[in-house]
Amino acid sequence: xxxxxxxxxxxxxxxxxxxxxxxxxxxxxxxxxxxxxxxxxxxxxxxxxxxxxxxxxxxxxxxxxxxxxxxxxxxxxxxxxxxxxxxxxxxxxxxxxxxxxxxxxxxxxxxxxxxxxxxxxxxxxxxxxxxxxxxxxxxxxxxxxxxxxxxxxxxxxxxxxxxxxxxxxxxxxxxxxxxxxxxxxxxxxxxxxxxx
Amino acid sequence: xxxxxxxxxxxxxxxxxxxxxxxxxxxxxxxxxxxxxxxxxxxxxxxxxxxxxxxxxxxxxxxxxxxxxxxxxxxxxxxxxxxxxxxxxxxxxxxxxxxxxxxxxxxxxxxxxxxxxxxxxxxxxxxxxxxxxxxxxxxxxxxxxxxxxxxxxxxxxxxxxxxxxxxxxxxxxxxxxxxxxxxxxxxxxxxxxxxx
DNA sequence: AAAGGTAAGTGAGTTTTACTTACTAAAAAG
DNA sequence: CTTTTTAGTAAGTAAAACTCACTTACCTTT
Numbered sequence: 001x002x003x004x005x006x007x008x009x010x011x012x013x014x015x016x017x018x019x020x021x022x023x024x025x026x027x028x029x030x031x032x033x034x035x036x037x038x039x040x041x042x043x044x045x046x047x048x049x050x051x052x053x054x055x056x057x058x059x060x061x062x063x064x065x066x067x068x069x070x071x072x073x074x075x076x077x078x079x080x081x082x083x084x085x086x087x088x089x090x091x092x093x094x095x096x097x098x099x100x101x102x103x104x105x106x107x108x109x110x111x112x113x114x115x116x117x118x119x120x121x122x123x124x125x126x127x128x129x130x131x132x133x134x135x136x137x138x139x140x141x142x143x144x145x146x147x148x149x150x151x152x153x154x155x156x157x158x159x160x161x162x163x164x165x166x167x168x169x170x171x172x173x174x175x176x177x178x179x180x181x182x183x184x185x186x187x188x189x190x191x192x193x194x195x196x
Numbered sequence: 197x198x199x200x201x202x203x204x205x206x207x208x209x210x211x212x213x214x215x216x217x218x219x220x221x222x223x224x225x226x227x228x229x230x231x232x233x234x235x236x237x238x239x240x241x242x243x244x245x246x247x248x249x250x251x252x253x254x255x256x257x258x259x260x261x262x263x264x265x266x267x268x269x270x271x272x273x274x275x276x277x278x279x280x281x282x283x284x285x286x287x288x289x290x291x292x293x294x295x296x297x298x299x300x301x302x303x304x305x306x307x308x309x310x311x312x313x314x315x316x317x318x319x320x321x322x323x324x325x326x327x328x329x330x331x332x333x334x335x336x337x338x339x340x341x342x343x344x345x346x347x348x349x350x351x352x353x354x355x356x357x358x359x360x361x362x363x364x365x366x367x368x369x370x371x372x373x374x375x376x377x378x379x380x381x382x383x384x385x386x387x388x389x390x391x392x
Numbered sequence: 393a394a395a396g397g398t399a400a401g402t403g404a405g406t407t408t409t410a411c412t413t414a415c416t417a418a419a420a421a422g
Numbered sequence: 423c424t425t426t427t428t429a430g431t432a433a434g435t436a437a438a439a440c441t442c443a444c445t446t447a448c449c450t451t452t
Contacts, residue, residue, distance in 0.1 A: 007400060025308060031439060041402050046440060082390065108308045112221055117367070145389050153380035154389050156360040157353065164356030165349070171313070184349035192388030193341050193350050194278065203429060227410060237431050242411060 010048045012038040017059050021101045026056060026109045056105065057119040063102040064124045067095050071128070081139030082190060088132060089162055090182045096166040097176035107167050129155065154189075161185045206244045208234040213255050217297045222252060222305045252301065253315040259298040260320045263291050267324070277335030278386060284328060285358055286378045292362040293372035303363050325351065350385075357381045 006014075016038035020029045031052055035042040049055040074091045078084040096103035106125075110116045136154050139145035145154070165181045168174070202210075212234035216225045227248055231238040245251040267287045274280040292299035302321075306312045332350050335341035341350070361377045364370070 009400065025310070027308065030437080032437090042439085043403070043441080044401055047399095047401075052439070111363075111367070112223060112304045112308065114221065114367075143391055146391050149384060149389055150380050153361070153377075154384055157357040157381060157384050160356030160358070160360030161353040162356070164352040164359065167307075171307070171310075181349075184346050185353060188345060188350055188353050188385065188388075190388050190390045192384075192386050193345055194386045195339050195342050205429065226408085228408090238410085239412080239432075240430060243430075248410065 009040050009044050012040060013045055013048065013055065014059055017055055018101060021104065053113055053115065056109065057116060057121045060105050061121040061124065063099060064121055068124060068128055081135050081142060081144045084135045085158065086182065086186050089158065089185055090178065092162045093166060093176065093181050094178045096170065097178050100170055103166060103170045107163055107170060157189055161189060205236050205240050208236060209241055209244065209251065210255055213251055214297060217300065249309055249311060252305065253312060253317045256301050257317040257320065259295060260317055264320060264324055277331050277338060277340045280331045281354065282378065282382050285354065285381055286374065288358045289362060289372065289377050290374045292366065293374050296366055299362065299366045303359055303366060353385055357385060
């Protein structure tokens with residue numbers, strides 16, 4: 001998955017950025033910081049990456065690769081579509097909780113640059129998101145999910161809930177209770193909040 | 197609301213940024229661009245604003261002021277808590293649809309700078325969000341909303357759904373069907389997606 | 393083993409951009 | 423009429439992203 005055939009300098013640069021992002025936000029990390037941390041010169045960064053953001057996206061892509069691999073595994077046991085959706089919610093929240101750097105990148109840093117949306121990282125996410133839509137559509141065919149609902153809207157509610165449930169904890173470095181957030185989201189979205 | 201007693205230079209600067217953000221993202225707008233568009237010198241920006249982001253937050257604050265004023269009005273007719281929540285969803289989506297610059301700032305630009313969270317703009321949002329929680333809690337007391345659910349989680353699902361429902365349309369400049377998105381979100385979140 | 397080619401890496405620039413500061417002109421205040 | 427405050431300018435600085443001409447080292451082929 002992670003291409004170990006990268007030259008050592010390139011590996012060092014990727015690792016350096018990942019390390020730096022652990023306690024600092026992307027915009028405050030300078031190329032000079034990255035080079036120093038990696039033990040290479042600034043020029044080398046531009047040998048391997050088109051620019052600073054391109055480097056970010058490649059770091060992100062590696063994480064997403066691993067994330068999607070794990071999601072796939074987590075889905076194996078699930079039979080019903082609702083179980084699958086719940087497993088995705090759990091995996092996502094878990095991943096945000098465990099890999100805060102990855103979470104910050106995906107939920108915060110990435111959006112405000114149009115070129116993200118043509119990056120490999122974004123294309124991987126698109127695949128994942130298409131997959132979720134497939135599960136929802138299967139759920140509708142199975143009569144697990146109301147056929148009156150718009151599948152895309154369902155997906156957006158779920159993904160939005162996951163993001164919103166994690167983002168403030170990510171930003172303010174607070175604990176994320178994965179199981180509780182998962183239960184809360186699924187309780188609400190699966191059964192609704194209305195009493196009657 | 198908008199303090200017309202601002203000196204003309206300051207007004208011009210605020211207006212210039214708002215104009216520039218209509219087709220460009222904040223990070224790609226330079227202080228030199230802002231100054232040129234406003235017809236003042238760069239130095240003047242720093243007379244009135246601590247830095248470039250501070251300017252952004254003040255522009256944002258003006259929009260939020262107006263937004264919250266409108267939300268308040270939209271809530272007047274609603275009797276039940278669920279109606280109120282639906283009105284908030286509608287107002288929010290409407291506002292994102294109509295004021296795309298505001299939407300971009302709030303959904304995209306703002307997060308990735310820690311100092312936003314101590315800005316006036318953010319404090320206004322906090323008030324609004326606290327208000328939503330109040331409505332949910334009233335709904336639980338009224339037995340409109342299930343008392344087994346976590347009110348904060350409900351709010352997060354709703355807000356997340358709104359964001360997610362709008363953000364891709366904002367980014368890719370696609371049409372936002374306010375009524376449809378509102379219906380979709382409320383259908384799902386109020387009654388759940390599960391068939392049984 | 394010598395030559396040539398290529399990949400990895402360097403380091404000294406350049407340019408751009410956010411921000412500073414010392415100044416001026418004019419209006420308000422005393 | 424003088425002083426002070428306010429609105430605004432112009433030139434400059436520092437830091438950051440990015441460039442480019444160059445070196446070193448290794449691999450391949452004759």
